[in-house]
Amino acid sequence: MYRLYGNSGMANLAPHMALETIGAPYEMVRVDTASKEHQGATYLRLNPTGRVPVLVDGEQPIFETAAILLHLADRHPDAGLMPPVGTVERGLAYQWLIHLTNSVQVAYLAYYYPERQVADAALADSVRQAAEVRAGELFDLLDKALAGRDWLTADRPGIVDFMLLMLTRWGRNFAGRPPRLLPNIGTHAARTAALPAVIRAFEQEGLTQPWY
Ligand SMILES: N[C@@H](CCC(=O)N[C@@H](CS)C(=O)NCC(=O)O)C(=O)O
Incomplete structure (x- = not known):
């Protein structure tokens, strides 16, 4: 089970497209950036950079949009979201x-x-x-x-x-x-x-x- 933290149209959007393509169970968790929730202690424990998004895979948070995308592509090779390794x-x-x-x-x-x-x-x-x-x-x-x-x-x-x-x-x-x-x-x-x-x-x- 994944949890993707983000806010409408922010950098979570691309990982969100990937998760919808993959079809694995996930929860989208809205971060209220207007009230600076992403700078608060609870969020900073997941993503110490104080930016959105962060993906939590099981218990492991992963931040940086490109890293999240690569991780999802690697975890779900059958979805074909990246060309095969070594090509x-x-x-x-x-x-x-x-x-x-x-x-x-x-x-x-x-x-x-x-x-x-x-x-x-x-x-x-x-x-x-x-x-x-x-x-x-x-x-x-x-x-x-x-x-x-x-x-x-x-x-x-x-x-x-x-x-x-x-x-x-x-x-x-x-x-x-x-x-x-x-x-x-x-x-x-x-x-x-x-x-x-x-x-x-x-x-x-x-x-x-x-x-x-
Ligand atoms: N390199 C980071 C950049 C993340 C980033 O700057 N996200 C923006 C939203 S698109 C953000 O958190 N903005 C709120 C802020 O900077 O206070 C990533 O790709 O995850």
């Missing part, structure tokens, strides 16, 4: 998952929490604008990588696609160029968001259309 496709999946978490997600964290990047709060708007530009550059690269492909790393959808859809969604309110407007990102998002398990995750998190 070139697996290497490509590692490449993109780490890029998504290490570069794209980092740009988003600067976009959503710009005040944390600067000592002078007056500079926060400028940080946010720069983060949107940086995310846009990274999405241009992802759009190229998707040319001629249905899924980012394999011939079937997997955790990397779930992570990409979640990050595509996070840019839906960009002032300039939301990622969905890029041709391949847009079709990838539509394709992934049409999967029944993904639809269930969106709906269970109470997310209303447009999803990305």
Whole structure:
């Protein structure tokens, strides 16, 4: 039995898609981030970074979205959420998952929490604008990588696609160029968001259309 802690549309969304795809029993536990529940002692015992999400597998908490996704894919190989170990496709999946978490997600964290990047709060708007530009550059690269492909790393959808859809969604309110407007990102998002398990995750998190 798993427990996934998170809040609507936050970084728990991709693991939520994975759990719905796998079909193993799990409980979604809502963390009230508005009242800073994720900074409280009870939550910090599960995830000492004070961020969402955290997955509890049995008694063991695992934090970091990409690690949770990889763990779920490993635990349920029959779900085919990662290419087989030792294949070139697996290497490509590692490449993109780490890029998504290490570069794209980092740009988003600067976009959503710009005040944390600067000592002078007056500079926060400028940080946010720069983060949107940086995310846009990274999405241009992802759009190229998707040319001629249905899924980012394999011939079937997997955790990397779930992570990409979640990050595509996070840019839906960009002032300039939301990622969905890029041709391949847009079709990838539509394709992934049409999967029944993904639809269930969106709906269970109470997310209303447009999803990305
Ligand atoms: N690298 C971490 C980042 C987690 C993260 O920053 N989560 C955001 C939500 S998407 C969060 O906890 N925000 C609340 C806060 O920072 O106070 C992961 O992927 O798990």
